[in-house]
Amino acid sequence: MSAPAPAIVVDRLRINVRGTTRDIVDDISFEIAPGEVLGLVGESGSGKTTVGLALLGHARRGVQIAGGSVRLGDVNVLALNEGELAHLRGRLISYVPQDPAAALNPALRIGTQLREILEAHNFGANAEARRERVYEMMREVALPDNNAYLSRYPHELSGGQQQRVGLAIAFACRPRVIVLDEPTTGLDVTTQAHVLGTVRDLATAHGVAALYVSHDLAVVGTLATRVAVMYSGRIVELGPVLDLFQAAAHPYTQRLIFAIPHLTGGRELVGIGGRAPSPGRRPPGCAFAPRCAYAQERCTVSVPELRPIAVGHQVRCVRAEEVRSQTLRRGTDGARGDRTLGAPILVLSDVTAGYRRRTVVHDINIELARQECLALVGESGSGKTTLARSVAGLHSQRGGQITLNGAPLAMSARNRTREHRRMIQYVFQNPYGSLNPRRTIGHIIRQPLEIFGRLQGDAADKKVAEMLDRVALTAAYAERFPDQLSGGERQRVAIARALVCEPSVLVCDEVTSALDVSVQAAIVELLASLQRDLGLSMLFVTHNLPLVRSIAQRVAVMSEGRIVELGSVEQILESPVNPYTRRLLSDTPSLEVALSAATSS
Amino acid sequence: MSVVNPLVSNEPPLIQSKRPTGVILGALGLGRTRIGLGLVLIIAAIAIFGPLIAPHGPADFIGLPNTGPSGAARFGTDHLGQDVWSRFLDGGREILLLASAATLLGLAIGTSLGLLAAYSKGALDDVLMRSMDVILAFPSIMLALVAIATLGASGWLIILAVGLTNVPRVARVTRAAAQPIVERDFVAAAEAIGVPRWRILFGEILPNVLSPLMVEASLRLTYSIGLIAGLAFLGFTPNPNGADWGLMIQENQIALVVQPWGVVLPIIAVALLTMGTGMVGDGIARAAAGIDRVRAE
Numbered sequence: 029m030s031a032p033a034p035a036i037v038v039d040r041l042r043i044n045v046r047g048t049t050r051d052i053v054d055d056i057s058f059e060i061a062p063g064e065v066l067g068l069v070g071e072s073g074s075g076k077t078t079v080g081l082a083l084l085g086h087a088r089r090g091v092q093i094a095g096g097s098v099r100l101g102d103v104n105v106l107a108l109n110e111g112e113l114a115h116l117r118g119r120l121i122s123y124v125p126q127d128p129a130a131a132l133n134p135a136l137r138i139g140t141q142l143r144e145i146l147e148a149h150n151f152g153a154n155a156e157a158r159r160e161r162v163y164e165m166m167r168e169v170a171l172p173d174n175n176a177y178l179s180r181y182p183h184e185l186s187g188g189q190q191q192r193v194g195l196a197i198a199f200a201c202r203p204r205v206i207v208l209d210e211p212t213t214g215l216d217v218t219t220q221a222h223v224l225g226t227v228r229d230l231a232t233a234h235g236v237a238a239l240y241v242s243h244d245l246a247v248v249g250t251l252a253t254r255v256a257v258m259y260s261g262r263i264v265e266l267g268p269v270l271d272l273f274q275a276a277a278h279p280y281t282q283r284l285i286f287a288i289p290h291l292t293g294g295r296e297l298v299g300i301g302g303r304a305p306s307p308g309r310r311p312p313g314c315a316f317a318p319r320c321a322y323a324q325e326r327c328t329v330s331v332p333e334l335r336p337i338a339v340g341h342q343v344r345c346v347r348a349e350e351v352r353s354q355t356l357r358r359g360t361d362g363a364r365g366d367r368t369l370g371a372p373i374l375v376l377s378d379v380t381a382g383y384r385r386r387t388v389v390h391d392i393n394i395e396l397a398r399q400e401c402l403a404l405v406g407e408s409g410s411g412k413t414t415l416a417r418s419v420a421g422l423h424s425q426r427g428g429q430i431t432l433n434g435a436p437l438a439m440s441a442r443n444r445t446r447e448h449r450r451m452i453q454y455v456f457q458n459p460y461g462s463l464n465p466r467r468t469i470g471h472i473i474r475q476p477l478e479i480f481g482r483l484q485g486d487a488a489d490k491k492v493a494e495m496l497d498r499v500a501l502t503a504a505y506a507e508r509f510p511d512q513l514s515g516g517e518r519q520r521v522a523i524a525r526a527l528v529c530e531p532s533v534l535v536c537d538e539v540t541s542a543l544d545v546s547v548q549a550a551i552v553e554l555l556a557s558l559q560r561d562l563g564l565s566m567l568f569v570t571h572n573l574p575l576v577r578s579i580a581q582r583v584a585v586m587s588e589g590r591i592v593e594l595g596s597v598e599q600i601l602e603s604p605v606n607p608y609t610r611r612l613l614s615d616t617p618s619l620e621v622a623l624s625a626a627t628s629s
Numbered sequence: 630m631s632v633v634n635p636l637v638s639n640e641p642p643l644i645q646s647k648r649p650t651g652v653i654l655g656a657l658g659l660g661r662t663r664i665g666l667g668l669v670l671i672i673a674a675i676a677i678f679g680p681l682i683a684p685h686g687p688a689d690f691i692g693l694p695n696t697g698p699s700g701a702a703r704f705g706t707d708h709l710g711q712d713v714w715s716r717f718l719d720g721g722r723e724i725l726l727l728a729s730a731a732t733l734l735g736l737a738i739g740t741s742l743g744l745l746a747a748y749s750k751g752a753l754d755d756v757l758m759r760s761m762d763v764i765l766a767f768p769s770i771m772l773a774l775v776a777i778a779t780l781g782a783s784g785w786l787i788i789l790a791v792g793l794t795n796v797p798r799v800a801r802v803t804r805a806a807a808q809p810i811v812e813r814d815f816v817a818a819a820e821a822i823g824v825p826r827w828r829i830l831f832g833e834i835l836p837n838v839l840s841p842l843m844v845e846a847s848l849r850l851t852y853s854i855g856l857i858a859g860l861a862f863l864g865f866t867p868n869p870n871g872a873d874w875g876l877m878i879q880e881n882q883i884a885l886v887v888q889p890w891g892v893v894l895p896i897i898a899v900a901l902l903t904m905g906t907g908m909v910g911d912g913i914a915r916a917a918a919g920i921d922r923v924r925a926e
Contacts, residue, residue: 422817441821449823462814466648466836476822509648525818 034059035237036083036121036205041096043078043087050309052091053078053261055334060205060237065228067248067269068241069284070258071544072515073304079258080207080241082106084121085113100205119149121205122198126213128190132182138193139178142166142200151201165196169226188219192226199230206231209241216407217571221615224251243544245288246574249273249622254340257281260305260315263334267341273619277343277352279320285355287549288619289574299550303514314345322347373398373565374419374452374533379428381411381418389415390589392428396533401559401566403576403597406586407612413457415586416537416569420454432533450480453526457538459518463510469496469521470506476529495524499554516547520554527558534559535567540575552578573616577601585609649839655916656909662916665908672902676721683715687872695881695888704890707881717894720872723784724861724899728853730788735795735849740842742796743803744830747811758804761797769794770856777865784867791856795849802845806838840917847910851903858899874899 041056053075060066070076078091085105087093098105100120108116117123125131133141142162145151152158166173169192182190191211198206208227212220228251231238242248248255249269256266257278265278276282283300302319305311311318313328320327326346334344337352345351372395381389389411396402406412417423419430421441430437432451438444456462463472473492477483483491493503499520510518519539526534536555540548556579559566568580576583576597583600585593585608593606604610656662684703685691691701694710704713746757764772773790780786810816811834819829860866861875869876874895881891 420821422821441823444823446823449821454818454821456814456818458814462818464815464833464837467833475819475824479822479824522818529822 032062035062035100035235036060036239037097037099038079038083039097039099041079041082041098042094043075043082043091044094046090046092049094051094051261053082053258056096056263057334058256058263058266060239062204062235062237063232064254065231065238065240065252067252067255068239068258069243069245069248069255071243071304071546073260074258075261076241076243076258077209080123080209080239083205083207083239084117084123115149118145118198118203119151119201120203121207122201122203124191124194124198124206124208124211126210128187128194128211128214129182131194132190134182137179137181138185139175142178142193142196145197145200149201161200165200168199168230169193169196170222171196186219188215188223191215191223195223195226195230199234199236202234203236205237205239207239207241210243212247213242213244217573217612217615217617218407220247221617224617227251244617245273245284245545246617246619246622249619250617257284260310262315262331262344264316264344265342266334267338267343270623271338271341273623274356275338275352276355277337277341277348278316278345279322279347279351280316282351282355284546285619287546289549289552289572289576289578290618290620299548299553300546301550322351371398372396373433374567375429375431376415376419377429377431379415379418379426379430381414381423381426383425388589389418389426392591394584394591394594396565396567398565399559399563400582401556401568401580403580403583404567404569404586405571405573405576405583405612407571409588410586411589412569412571412586413537416454416535416567419533419567420452420535421449422454446480450476450529451532452535453529453531453533454535455519455522455526455537455539458542459515459522460542462522463518465510467509468506469508469510469513472510472521473506473525473528476525480529482529491528495528496521498527498558499524500550514547515543516550519543519547519551523551523554523558527562530562531564533565533567535569537569538571541571548575549578555579573601573612574618585612649836649843652840652843652913652917656912659912659915661908662912665905665910665912668901668905669909672721672898672905673725675718675898676725679718679721683712683718685712685715687711687716687719688870689715695884695891697888698890704894705888707877707888707891708884709880713877713881713888713891713894716872716877717874717898720874720877720895721898723867723871723873724854724857724875725902727784727787727791727857728850731791731853731857732795732846732850734788734792735799735853736842736846738792739796739799740803740835741830743800744807744834744838746800747804747807748816748826748830748834750811754804757800761800764793765797770859773856773860774863774865777860782860782865782867782869787857787860787865787867791853791860794856795853799842799845799849802841803838806841807834810834810837840913844910844914844917847906847913851906851910854899854903854906 037059039057041053042051043053044051056079058066068076068079078088081088082093083098083105085108093106105116139162142165143158146158146161152161162178163173171177171189171192185193194211212223215223224247227238230236240248240252252269254266254268255272256263257280258264259280265272265276265281272281273285276285286298287300300319305315311328313330314332317323317327332344332346334342337343337348374396376392376394379389379392380387392415404412404416414423418426421437421439421444424440426439432448437448441449470492473495474488477488477491492506496503496505501517501520513521540551543551552575558564570576580597583595583597584591585600585606587608593600593604593609600609601613604613688711690710691712692706692710694706694708697705699705702712702714707713707716742757746754772794776790777786816829816833819833858875861873862879864879866873866876877895878892881888885892
């Protein structure tokens with residue numbers, strides 16, 4: 029990695045809240061060699077996107093670049109004026125945003141948009157050369173290179189194709205550096221695997237230095253050669269992928285890796301307690317100290333310097349050696365003990381569901397046993413959420429029969445008996461939408477108690493406090509409004525609301541997909557313990573296959589509205605029979621696969 | 630098939646709708662709201678406490694008709710020789726009362742219909758909103774006039790007629806604001822546990838549309854004041870012999886050149902009142918939309 033001169037060098041970059049001395053990111057230094065992919069990993073609010081944009085000399089509204097330098101060859105990007113930056117962007121350094129649908133102009137054909145960038149930078153000798161370059165770009169990102177395809181509008185393309193067009197635009201002028209800001213977050217695993225492959229091929233083939241910003245360690249592990257981990261505006265660890273994942277030397281990185289669900293080897297997830305300080309409000313000393321198991325008094329006094337711990341591996345922790353040896357020692361625990369399944373509580377027979385004339389769920393026959401957690405796995409559009417909503421009575425266009433304890437359930441919740449409504453509870457995917465922003469947390473959790481006539485007055489207040497405690501929040505939360513809570517806390521409140529009436533069946537619809545990895549791990553941890561302690565039966569809907577191992581006993585894989593494979597977790601994850609399940613498994617980015625690939629190469 | 634969950638992101642939504650209390654506090658921080666509120670309070674004080682300080686009774690004849698200001702009559706006398714100042718002080722109460730009642734009526738019915746339409750979707754939504762469109766298609770003053778001219782000008786009928794002309798606009802605004810709210814999961818969560826329909830409408834959805842409703846309320850009040858003053862000017866007032874700002878303008882317009890005060894005073898009062906409510910509404914709208922946020926900070 030040391031042979032060629034780095035394509036881009038970032039040195040002591042500091043970005044402040046505009047007009048103040050409060051920093052959002054500070055002391056960011058790294059370099060990327062041509063053809064290398066550096067992963068920049070961090071959870072929401074860690075400042076990773078802010079750093080990515082600063083590489084293009086851009087500061088979002090409300091922040092300003094306060095110090096340091098970004099050197100692109102011999103040019104300091106931060107010293108350029110707007111005109112010079114415009115000339116630079118797209119030509120020497122380019123950017124791929126998270127949401128391709130928002131980045132492409134919906135009113136222009138994609139061919140026009142591709143030509144536009146070439147014309148803006150006078151790429152190619154004449155119109156003919158530019159047209160050739162457009163075809164070439166389309167081939168490079170594995171899209172059809174004919175005029176019919178180029179004259180399509182962005183909405184005529186799928187999400188993956190849109191993101192490929194975004195990549196084509198970014199790579200069009202053969203830049204030296206490219207910043208990719210979570211470009212695959214919105215995509216299915218299969219599409220994501222293809223797009224990631226394209227990014228890697230393009231970067232190596234043309235010697236482009238890439239900064240890949242992501243919250244997903246597994247994705248970064250499959251793609252990057254080196255990884256920088258950010259926490260609360262600072263890089264806490266920077267090193268080669270293999271070294272970093274196998275011998276993480278910063279406590280935060282270590283916890284982050286423990287929070288990632290594994291495809292193989294049953295291991296319970298461990299979340300990170302507490303909450304990341306918001307940028308600009310971090311405590312003196314190490315920002316992770318309040319949540320750190322290794323923290324000592326000196327950690328709260330001054331910020332540790334980034335120091336080398338192995339070749340090319342730097343870390344910002346005073347006890348890095350201990351942490352590193354700890355990570356190395358940790359093996360995988362034994363697999364989850366199999367539980368014998370009880371009698372079925374929920375039985376779905378020949379269930380179909382659809383929207384108007386379109387049927388999206390076909391002939392589903394599954395049973396959910398008492399105290400069992402059944403995971404329903406599938407990609408978007410597989411009908412898994414529609415099925416889950418039918419169970420909860422939120423989707424009323426369905427056929428077939430669903431019985432609870434032998435009694436058939438009415439289609440819509442409104443027509444079900446009060447007891448049936450109480451016994452099946454639903455936790456929604458997005459905690460930002462499932463809590464009424466105008467109601468206090470206390471009111472939200474109390475409501476089911478009143479509706480089901482269980483408790484009133486002081487007894488209800490006591491129950492609310494007890495439930496908040498149960499989901500690892502405190503009674504003080506009852507006074508707050510949802511917008512004062514983080515995403516993870518909101519999802520805990522949603523779980524408390526579902527559990528307050530002691531249901532028998534809990535339907536969880538993608539409950540972690542809107543959350544950060546460490547928060548996701550904590551929520552899964554909570555759900556698994558609640559299921560054990562309360563003897564709940566659970567239908568756990570997810571698109572995240574590795575997550576399944578940490579919570580479920582059986583897995584049903586759904587594709588195009590049908591269940592293609594149903595079996596125990598071990599059976600599905602380790603020896604899948606159905607080709608669709610196999611493809612899903614092989615396309616899922618995972619740390620183990622990334623590590624074994626890195627070891628063998 | 631490949632875009633997963635476009636609704637879900639790791640970040641909270643950028644545009645957080647504000648709590649109504651926050652909007653009111655924000656609006657009070659704006660100059661225009663303060664001036665508007667001041668105007669409304671002054672005119673309201675005149676209308677409410679005016680009769681207590683009036684030097685004469687509103688129907689007392691104190692001199693010759695249409696005389697200019699003098700010691701006995703500060704702003705002169707009207708076309709019948711009654712004291713203009715006393716009648717002015719006495720004439721605001723009714724217009725204020727009728728306008729407020731009509732606005733409240735319009736808000737209550739309009740909000741209910743708008744929420745119901747947004748929540749039910751489908752056929753009921755169509756029927757409700759199309760009938761609102763039919764009412765909107767007629768000039769509202771015509772509707773009010775037809776009703777009052779046929780049935781006679783009683784206070785209740787004026788409130789009802791003006792209130793009903795407010796309904797379609799309130800219903801439209803409420804429906805538009807409630808439509809995205811209805812789609813959110815907390816409404817589904819309430820349905821799943823069987824919260825009664827009316828409690829979903831007024832307990833879950835209504836609190837989320839209060840900000841636009843506050844703006845609409847002040848607009849409707851402004852409009853109702855104008856409409857009721859207009860009706861009084863045309864002679865439709867519950868008490869045709871009493872003092873009323875609209876009526877005063879009509880009675881005294883003949884002598885405008887000789888004795889302008891009988892016309893000018895009520896005109897100023899109605900103008901300041903509608904300007905005031907308008908400015909308050911504008912302030913609330915700005916605070917709700919966050920337009921003046923940067924300047925206020």
